[in-house]
Amino acid sequence: GLVVPVIRKADRMNFAEIEKEISSLAKKANDGSISIDEMAGGTFTISNGGVYGSLLSTPIINPPQ
Structure with a gap:
């Protein structure tokens, strides 16, 4: 599923x-060791579907954002 640190x-x-924090959280997410606390309390989410070669994407709103 979607993991949003x-x-x-x-x-x-x-x-x-910020880059170091992104790398650290990405490693934890890939390892499956990320905690619920590290994914809670976000105010907005930035996505970049272009890295997968897409031209269009559908945003997913992560409640309660």
Whole structure:
């Protein structure tokens, strides 16, 4: 299923710190070791279907966003 991790306090991070957090959360998601707490509390989600070669995609709203 869809796994949507949350980057906390991103407003206080520089791009390198955000990239490290993305990598860390992606590894946990791929390993199946990500926790519910790491996926809760998001305010908005950014998706990029273009990495899969698609031209159009349908956004999925993750409640309660």
